[in-house]
Amino acid sequence: MAVRNQRRAGLLDEALAHGGPIIVFDGVNLSFDDKVILRDVSFTLQTGHTKVFLGASGAGKSTILRLILGLLKPDAGRIFVNGEEIEDMAEEELMRVRGDLGMVFQEGALFDSLTVRENVGYKLFEELNWPLDKANARVEEVLGFVGLSEFIDRMPSELSGGQRRRVAIARAMAAKPRILLYDEPTTGLDPITSVSVDEEIIKLRDLEGVSSVLVTHQLRDAFFVAEHTAQRNGGRVSLERAVAHKADEAEFIMLKEGGIAFEGNAAELRQAASQDQYIHAFLS
């Protein structure tokens, strides 16, 4: 892939090693007019791990994803993605950094005027200029991965909510990014469809080695993603309950009024609920 052949910052090797810091927030602050959105937020996402952001609506969860993508710039603090400091980067430079990022937006944000094939292959056709047959093969491969091969020539308006989210996941993963950002991928979906979306997130993390940042207020989905693992047995993919050290690779961050109220794994989050009223109210 063209993006991966480009020269990157010196910290990239460290960032890309398993367990290396692929995303770092260091004392990030952001306000809109007088409203504080994020207050001194610091965290590190290790390569191949998952960071789950929880919190009430307006707590700043989605803002963190937009900061990682460079769609917003912080008022203060530093943000590293793939070893590159991005908060002062110009839009042209950010385009290069975004080559390693995929984002699944709330409601999917599929392009209305394009078919599922064109949506999923957008980056390959328009930005990376892959040969047509290679790009089409990749589109068919990722649509097969999310189980929507037969919908390839449909328009987004002909899909259900769950199918749109899965197409959005396919679009985000088509160019093989190292990091995937999910913005409330299961909100508004029925439990069965939510589980199918959760399974795609787990499969991408465990089978494709993608580092994930998941923003949600659907606790069931957050714990499901954190506590399950995907394995390939021959040609089949199976989901199992994760062993303790694997489950620890998924960390939860609870945001409260722009600041971090909790950071830790699933077991620690359950334990903290007994001591902290806000977390307790959120989990119950």
Added chain:
Amino acid sequence: MTGRVQDWVKDAILEVQEYVHLVTKAGRSVLTPPIYYRDIIEQFDAIGIGSLTVVLLAGLFTGMVLALNSGLTLDQFGARSMVGRLISASMVKELGPVLTGLMVAGRVGSGIAAELGSMMVTDQIAALRALGTDPVRKLVVPRVLAGVLMVPLLTVLAGGIGMVGGWIVTVLQFHVASSIYWSSVVQGLYVQDVWMGLIKPFFLGFTIVSIGCHVGMRTTGGTQGVGKSTKLAVVASSVAVIAVDFMVTKVMIVLLY
């Protein structure tokens, strides 16, 4: 009260600043890669071919009604043979560019604001950026190029069909011979008029489309916001058409006459 005025002035200055920023960015993007040729061709089709019917109908009926009204007046002085002269001068210099501009503002300006506005509120523009595409290059540049190049062509056609409309009425209603009408049309045109009629629409096309893009890209507030943007785009670009027409006419009179 003073606070409100201050806020209004601040907002107005911010709008102008953002508009200039968008236009500058679009200007730079025209000259450097990547250029989305397929989108440019699609916009030429959408703005140029798509507006053809409405512009031709407006031009035809304007020419016809102009012939009717001017014919009646000129007839009182026994000058019905001069109708062609009046129609060509009016259509080429003023009515062709302005009417085409207003038609395109209504059809294209609103469409652009609604389309880009919907893309804004459904995160499609954020998705474009996330996928490594600059929305200005992908969405604004093709529309601006199409507006700048297609509105002059539409204006020429509107002026031409307006003269045909005038010819139909002059021949059928006032029983003036075709040859007299057409020679009168040619006599009424001066080179300066033709230049004015050809140069104005470049400015009008740019104004309409850039306002539509700016308003669309600044949309917030869900579907209600899209409605507001659409209305604002039509109103702002229609007023801008008249204002820009005045300013360009003023400058061209100084330069050409």
